[in-house]
Amino acid sequence: MSTHTNIDMTIKIGGAAGQGIQTIGNLLARACRDAGFYIMAINDFESRVRGGHSFFQMRISDKPVYAPHHRIDLLIALNRETWDLHKDQLQDDGIAILEVPLDSPSKQVFEVEFSTLAKEIGSSLYSNTVAAAVGLSILGASFDKIADLLSWQFAGKKEDIIQKNIKAARLGYDAVKDIQFSRQPFLKTSNPKGQIMEGSRAIALGAIASDCRVAAFYPMSPATSIMQHLAGWTNRLPLVVEQAEDEIAAVNMVIGASFAGARAMTATSGGGFCLMTEGLGLSAITETPIVIVDAQRPGPATGLPTRTAQGDLLFAIHASQDDFPRFVFAPGSLLEAFELTQKAFALSEKYQVPAIILVDQYMVDAIFLLEHSFTFSKKVERFTVGDKDLKDPKNYNRYELTPSGVSPRALPCTGAARVIVSSDEHREDGHITEDIDNRNAMVNKRKSKLPDMIREMSVPQALYPEAKIVLLGWGSTSGSIKESVEGLRNEGMDVGCLLFTDLWPFPTAIVESHLKDPVKIIITVEQNSGAQFGHLLKEQTGISCTHAILKYDGRPFYPIEIMDAVKEKEKH
Amino acid sequence: MSTHTNIDMTIKIGGAAGQGIQTIGNLLARACRDAGFYIMAINDFESRVRGGHSFFQMRISDKPVYAPHHRIDLLIALNRETWDLHKDQLQDDGIAILEVPLDSPSKQVFEVEFSTLAKEIGSSLYSNTVAAAVGLSILGASFDKIADLLSWQFAGKKEDIIQKNIKAARLGYDAVKDIQFSRQPFLKTSNPKGQIMEGSRAIALGAIASDCRVAAFYPMSPATSIMQHLAGWTNRLPLVVEQAEDEIAAVNMVIGASFAGARAMTATSGGGFCLMTEGLGLSAITETPIVIVDAQRPGPATGLPTRTAQGDLLFAIHASQDDFPRFVFAPGSLLEAFELTQKAFALSEKYQVPAIILVDQYMVDAIFLLEHSFTFSKKVERFTVGDKDLKDPKNYNRYELTPSGVSPRALPCTGAARVIVSSDEHREDGHITEDIDNRNAMVNKRKSKLPDMIREMSVPQALYPEAKIVLLGWGSTSGSIKESVEGLRNEGMDVGCLLFTDLWPFPTAIVESHLKDPVKIIITVEQNSGAQFGHLLKEQTGISCTHAILKYDGRPFYPIEIMDAVKEKEKH
Amino acid sequence: MLTPKDFNSDYQNQWCPGCGNFGILEAMKDALATQGIPPEKILIISGIGQAAKTPHFLNCNMFHSLHGRALPLALGAKLANHDLKIIVNSGDGDCYGEGGNHFIHAIRRNTDLTLLVHNNQVYGLTKGQASPTSGLGMTTALQPDGVISEPFNGPAVALSLGAGFVARGFSGNKEHLSSLIQKGMDHKGVSLIDIMQPCVSFNKINTFEWYKERVYETDNPEPDDLPQAMKLSMEWGDAIPIGIFYQTKKQDFTSRIKGLEKGPLIFRNYDPQEANSIFQGS
């Protein structure tokens, strides 16, 4: 890579939990964004609060980037473990800044005693500021910029604190000013290209763009951050966020709120979703709209609580006893997260069925640059009725049989229409019956929504779909897959991809048309060990994947891993 | 049907819940069994304790019968509703005995005032005995036999009670002695052909044949009866049955008991199974064997609590987050219920994975004639180890990596081997780690059990598998499907069937070999609205079913329904 | 003027003749009529069980939900529209067994609703297993050697959790029960009324007669005397008090939520501008 052609570099800062890695990350990300670069970064941490090993890894580029890179140009190691674990990732011409000296010196490695410098200011707590300044200094940022950033980061803190941080930064900045590094992107800045955003925020913004008014949850990584954003906005919007005693309560609160007329959602991870499956069925038989976000992490059971996975696809589609219609979406970008959350709310309410949004720790915790502003529509279309919309409100039937399967939904205690709802099989008026004809009519009613629901599903995003090798992906792997496709094409391979966001009801017809050519090599790329999407595809279309590229170690895909695996599969 | 060739008749007794229909059923079933007939009977009741409508419908034959029949030869109606609901089922030459007179008389209908006669004895409570005697009298049983039966049925009650019942029976017996009925099976008796048994009892017996020692449950129809049998045996075996505070507790008690060394099980229905899905994952990652019976009923949610369905197949296979190996079985007969329960226990322990047994309300509550005795093996093979089996007990590793994926399982506090278990991803010694290589090794370890597990799966039962039309069924529908196949063949159609009991891991290779012929018409026959087995087949083999015959009204299939549907599909 | 008949449902009752639930149903109609709230302004939420079928036999708005889950559902509804007048009909299994965790936390929150626990000391709908409140030694088909767990005392537990309104009623004393329900409805916050209810089909110990012989009316003379309330709640055996054991004023849950000061959520307007400014500022 040479600075005058284009910029695409990766910086990684590693240390123990509690060393303030995330603050360093925030500073670096903000600086790069302000300097006009595209960025994306992953947060990698263990299921503990202090100690252990965690890192922030950011890619900086002058072109949009949607996936992490496997090689590191600049490594800042606040502890020894970071060096040991990641030294192999260092580019041949990359450099590393270490707190702890190495046994055998290397010309790529420089020493900076972050904590010693910090203590000069008064406390080792300033180590992270020192480290951030070290990084920015090496990348060529001006000290003024760094000082500005610190004022922004610590806005609201005492002036004294801000000044001490600026001093700490100065020490770090100066400590490395003699290091010559081939990449100095800050020498070539431009206007900011957009806004920094995590996936969790995009989902939360999607919820408020949907006029979500009640969010109930039980804390669970990696879903909690979505609720945390919402909780911060409750005093600015008609929105209540309630922490439930468990996930069962959370989903039932959401059902109750929705029944009473508020759009409502919950967010959890697989283990919590298990506990919500009975509620999912309740939403289905009572035809009460709900939105559930399942932020996936590796399982089974507790698994790897703070890591990423795509292991809940088939579970989400089949969860809860007996058959019923539902929606399942899986966004692959910030914009998709924002828009699919709105789609989930709208369609869940329009069809009176539950909607599930599958994201994962990578998607939720990673930060990306949002190039285009989110737009908030002036009006949110609601699909409820009141007395005025009803011919005979006094004899209102909540489950009136209609050609579309959707019955007018009135809200309790808002008029003369009495709303009668039961989780037992029920008549049109909502009361229980075990009658055979009624049972058949009600199952058919619910099922009859499916054709319309399928028509709402968007086509998968297709990149070179006519290629001989087609990679299939869904949800968060979209960025890595696209980059690997471009990479492989640059190497002369005829590769394309189909990236799915609208997963259920499965858009069978659309997919078949894309994959019907029998000589195609179809490869499903997933973050699970079972090739779940591959199975779904076969079940729905009869099409078998030729190969599967599966990663289930809890870390997101690097494009190179997909590229290597494709080449490997091609050989066989 | 003529009495001198062969016997195949159906008797139905209907009335309100609480009228003692089940007692009548017991008496009739016992009488027919003692008289050397084959029988099968269904119990149909609503989700209430008194009132409403329920019935007992028994088929009596001189050949084995494994499915209910749709036409009734003798209808005994303790209330008006029974007549109204079932009169259309009456054979052209069948007869009905009614408590309440009809508006327009019919020569098929006779009146007996059961409760008036009962009151002659002292209480309308004797109505059911009167009704039972009416039925047996019409069928040609001797009064002595009836008196014997009553003494057996009320054994343990006061002599006075027994005598009053016999008197009540006499009144009923005499009241209909002038009715001429073309079927009098009791005129041609023989030796008993076996033992009367419900599906629930066969499963419970399978559990004790497996040396199950702890059963934990939360009451839920239709699963409770299985636990009720076990509860009755706790003082005769090393067995404890504990009612939990909820299903989450139940499954975790089972995991705890199994971990400590007892074979353990739970039984529930779909809604309860939802709540057990997180525990299923715990069993999986900790490799603790458990057996869960899911006695299916129609959903979603509460649905039709006392009725039958096969709607949980895909849920059972995919329940809980992330991928892991499990077994799923679905017995279709008493013997299969007994044997598959043992297989579930044995394989769950052998492979240290959860096993799920799918039954349903029909299977659990119906009674059949068990022709061959169950055999209890002298020894139950256990798959645990102690200090003596270990090279170095002090450094025991619960999750030692082995070629088969199965690690020696020691029990806590039974020796020097320390047993360390965690629901987080763990090292060989059981302690948590987030290491990438370890994660991959552990997922692969668990997954590597699959090839051996698949080899344990039995081939589906095949009847005329070379036929042009092949019906596919799983679990409890086996009897009805087989009878419909024979019926259609008698009518000259080339029909066969494959009946699955061992559902997961799916025995793909075996199935493919059976269904590879592309000109075959394949019809899946299921008690759900989604054709779940059909989807599973396609996912696993790529083979699409040509048609699906689906029933989801909560009532079991009659063979004729399948026959008619096959003929209908054939036309198109 | 409303009368109890104004709450009659066309839907056919499904309980056993003689069931104690009828007394509760009548007391509810009486209480609702006296309160003068028309049926379309009332929301009844229930779980699953015989008790939980109650709302089908009234003509109010209703949500007959999942076994054990009435309380979180009620809270959700209340968050969406805190003007809702909510009554919860629950069973001893529904509320103290499957729903035990929600019971605890509903009391911690002090959600404004009236909680009627039809306590028949047995699982009725599933045909007679022991419930959390079944007496020690009671035998059933599933507990052939008798119950060996201590019975759950709803009122005592509620008191230990800081409940603001705790009462015990008896389905056989309709007038008294109606007045308890009314006072419960008047109370702002969660009001627990644990109602002793004979199950003629499955509970052959705690029969109508059994209760009749023991029950006596009393109220805590000083309603906010907690130790005395605790004593009353634990009185069981030859004499069983019914009445209000404890009452004190506490702010109810939705009143404590800042964001709800502007009125029920469902009546407020969507605010895309504010949403957009949140986006811009983030």
Add this chain to the structure above:
Amino acid sequence: MLTPKDFNSDYQNQWCPGCGNFGILEAMKDALATQGIPPEKILIISGIGQAAKTPHFLNCNMFHSLHGRALPLALGAKLANHDLKIIVNSGDGDCYGEGGNHFIHAIRRNTDLTLLVHNNQVYGLTKGQASPTSGLGMTTALQPDGVISEPFNGPAVALSLGAGFVARGFSGNKEHLSSLIQKGMDHKGVSLIDIMQPCVSFNKINTFEWYKERVYETDNPEPDDLPQAMKLSMEWGDAIPIGIFYQTKKQDFTSRIKGLEKGPLIFRNYDPQEANSIFQGS
């Protein structure tokens, strides 16, 4: 003679430096050593959370299970082998939040085990949300307007449920805590020890200092005086008692099960003949 060191684990600790859990860990080692039960004869069961990681830092048998589910798992193990000596390490979220229903019912059953609730009044492992025991008004990222639900009082609720051993401890008083744990282990039946434990990372209100200033040692002079116990359990604010609030003899659960008189299930023999005769007779 065992020493605390005999319970050391090779596995590296994962708690924050200064965490109150260290005090609990040390007290446990001390108690176990004094009790003289070797590590291989002890089974520790935990849910999920910082508290629930405790067994990894000891060298006994252990099952680190699901969030909230330690108690039913422990009961299952106990049913299989009632000779097991079981300690449960749970958090305030684990035990009183997700696991609230099991907490109630474990006490009703009086399962013989020692239940240590590491009560840091916050969700530690998930980074600082309010827990069921968080004080009113405590603000967190998820409760920006402060906690509005009444804190859950484990000891008081246990008393209302008829628990036989109820104590409160403080992680900062190791010797006292060790003695509580020992007495809890000696007690046959469920023994609840609610342990006040500072979380240095997320609870900035109930700090070590905060507790230190308030905690005083006391035992209920008449251990089975329930009203007094209730009073002690509810004492909170400027002075917070630690000690045994209540103790009384009660038969423990497995002793009440007839079928267990012949010894632990896992040591009994499979009896195919009896099984067969059950089959024949049915």
